[in-house]
Amino acid sequence: MFDWFLGLWSQEWQEFFIYIAGGKHQAFYRSFLLIPLVTVLGGVIALIFGIAGASAARSKNIISSSLGKLYINMVRGIPDVLFFVFFPLAMSLVIKIIRTWLLCEHDTLLFDGINFVGCESSNFIGSPNSTFAYAYNLGVACLSFGIVFGAFAANVIRGAMDAVPLAQLETAHAFGFSDRQVFWRFHVPQMWVYAWGGLANIWMLIIKATSLLSLLGIQEAVWWATAQLGPPQNRAAVGYIHGDWTVYYFAILFIFYIGLTFVSERGFAIGRKRIGRGMVAV
Amino acid sequence: MIEIFLDYFWAARINLYYAGLSLPLGFIFAIFLAIGLTGDNKLTQRMSSGFVYVFRGSPLFIQLYLFYYAVRATGWPGYRPPGSFDRPYDFLLDALVLAPVVLLLNTAAYSAIIFANALRAVPRGDIEAADAFGFSARKKFWRITWPTMLRIAWPAYTNEAIFLFLSTALVYASIPVTTRPGGANYKDVLVTANDIMEKSFNPFAAYLPAMAVFVVLTLIIFFFFGLVNAHLNRHLVRVGDRPRLSFRPNFIR
Numbered sequence: 288m289f290d291w292f293l294g295l296w297s298q299e300w301q302e303f304f305i306y307i308a309g310g311k312h313q314a315f316y317r318s319f320l321l322i323p324l325v326t327v328l329g330g331v332i333a334l335i336f337g338i339a340g341a342s343a344a345r346s347k348n349i350i351s352s353s354l355g356k357l358y359i360n361m362v363r364g365i366p367d368v369l370f371f372v373f374f375p376l377a378m379s380l381v382i383k384i385i386r387t388w389l390l391c392e393h394d395t396l397l398f399d400g401i402n403f404v405g406c407e408s409s410n411f412i413g414s415p416n417s418t419f420a421y422a423y424n425l426g427v428a429c430l431s432f433g434i435v436f437g438a439f440a441a442n443v444i445r446g447a448m449d450a451v452p453l454a455q456l457e458t459a460h461a462f463g464f465s466d467r468q469v470f471w472r473f474h475v476p477q478m479w480v481y482a483w484g485g486l487a488n489i490w491m492l493i494i495k496a497t498s499l500l501s502l503l504g505i506q507e508a509v510w511w512a513t514a515q516l517g518p519p520q521n522r523a524a525v526g527y528i529h530g531d532w533t534v535y536y537f538a539i540l541f542i543f544y545i546g547l548t549f550v551s552e553r554g555f556a557i558g559r560k561r562i563g564r565g566m567v568a569v
Numbered sequence: 570m571i572e573i574f575l576d577y578f579w580a581a582r583i584n585l586y587y588a589g590l591s592l593p594l595g596f597i598f599a600i601f602l603a604i605g606l607t608g609d610n611k612l613t614q615r616m617s618s619g620f621v622y623v624f625r626g627s628p629l630f631i632q633l634y635l636f637y638y639a640v641r642a643t644g645w646p647g648y649r650p651p652g653s654f655d656r657p658y659d660f661l662l663d664a665l666v667l668a669p670v671v672l673l674l675n676t677a678a679y680s681a682i683i684f685a686n687a688l689r690a691v692p693r694g695d696i697e698a699a700d701a702f703g704f705s706a707r708k709k710f711w712r713i714t715w716p717t718m719l720r721i722a723w724p725a726y727t728n729e730a731i732f733l734f735l736s737t738a739l740v741y742a743s744i745p746v747t748t749r750p751g752g753a754n755y756k757d758v759l760v761t762a763n764d765i766m767e768k769s770f771n772p773f774a775a776y777l778p779a780m781a782v783f784v785v786l787t788l789i790i791f792f793f794f795g796l797v798n799a800h801l802n803r804h805l806v807r808v809g810d811r812p813r814l815s816f817r818p819n820f821i822r
Contacts, residue, residue, distance in 0.1 A: 376772035
């Protein structure tokens with residue numbers, strides 16, 4: 288299909304183009320799709336956690352309000368990378384413990400000191416290359432993104448909820464709307480305008496955090512660059528002999544992320560204009 | 570359990586080293602960037618805003634990788650591919666040397682925005698008053714603009730400093746741990762936690778204490794920045810008027 292294109296080039300360049308269009312590289316290019324996918328899924332989960340956390344923190348009940356505040360403040364003192372490494376491992380350990388209770392013999396040892404023991408059938412992921420393992424890892428990654436950035440979103444949404452003029456809500460109450468109706472029909476729709484800037488920031492954060500996906504055990508661009516494509520290639524059987532290319536792959540990633548930031552900024556600027564329509568003073 | 574905590578606090582000295590080295594240098598660089606951003610010179614304005622955009626628009630994780638492999642690709646000084654056993658000590662590839670440079674550039678970009686906003690927020694009347702008193706440009710900057718800017722910027726800068734400290738945990742996720750002849754231990758909290766995880770398969774025992782250590786150190790840093798804040802605002806007598814430090818970071822890397 289690309290013969291006419293390859294005909295324009297010398298032998299070495301032809302080999303180069305065939306190499307960078309090959310199977311491994313196609314997987315590398317495809318792995319870039321994970322970035323928007325995880326950003327959107329993680330963002331949606333973060334939004335759900337954010338609304339839940341914010342309404343918990345603002346509630347009159349002392350227990351739920353302190354739980355909400357604890358959640359909002361939790362992530363502030365903890366490095367995100369530590370949580371991202373911790374959460375999938377903790378999740379799988381919890382599932383393993385439950386499986387040990389259900390599937391192993393009754394007197395199976397759970398822990399020896401701090402070391403986890405369990406039995407054969409407490410392991411559940413199986414082959415790391417299976418579709419289940421892939422989907423599970425991706426789901427857990429999105430969930431941990433959602434938890435961390437949900438705390439940031441909760442903070443933004445709490446501020447935005449406080450910013451909605453009280454008169455609006457009082458008027459709604461006066462017209463006989465119930466608490467629930469006031470929350471969903473007046474408070475939440477008006478809150479978006481105030482929350483927009485902060486949520487845009489969180490979107491950027493999630494985009495940048497997607498670079499950490501390789502630490503969550505997902506084979507994405509960073510993994511391809513460091514473990515697969517970057518290192519020097521000496522065997523002709525691979526298709527192309529080259530030195531250490533890792534820096535070029537990271538240059539591509541670097542530029543890709545800056546481009547993504549640029550596009551998102553433009554998108555949010557347009558959205559900002561649209562969302563402010565119909566509001567009195569913003 | 571106590572030993573794990575002690576291990577982590579001992580390992581945290583590496584994180585504190587990274588933050589302690591890159592933060593003051595990044596502060597100085599950020600001031601120059603902020604002056605460039607707010608200045609009238611179009612060229613310096615373009616250059617500083619370009620720098621800030623690039624370093625704020627890309628993840629720190631990728632920046633660390635990029636710098637590490639870029640230095641490696643230069644082959645200087647004396648990098649040899651893996652497999653040669655008499656590998657010389659590569660000064661520039663040492664995480665203890667390379668990581669502070671990247672962190673410095675990163676924190677400078679984030680703080681430059683904070684300081685530029687603060688510079689723009691310095692009350693116009695104060696500067697006009699200084700002009701009326703016949704202050705020289707230098708005196709005007711050091712007596713009026715500088716202290717006011719610092720006071721306005723400090724709460725936001727505190728959060729930036731804390732987030733720089735937290736993001737030092739990323740260093741060893743990308744750059745390999747320093748190994749020196751003699752086998753000295755330069756592991757940070759994350760690597761220590763990963764080691765314990767590998768031994769015990771128990772993420773709760775490995776990572777929860779590590780998180781606790783970060784929370785404790787964050788509160789200590791916050792306390793010291795609060796002292797500086799009180800010093801910067803010492804002339805404001807009425808307590809209610811003081812800009813209160815609140816732990817409200819709104820970005821991470």
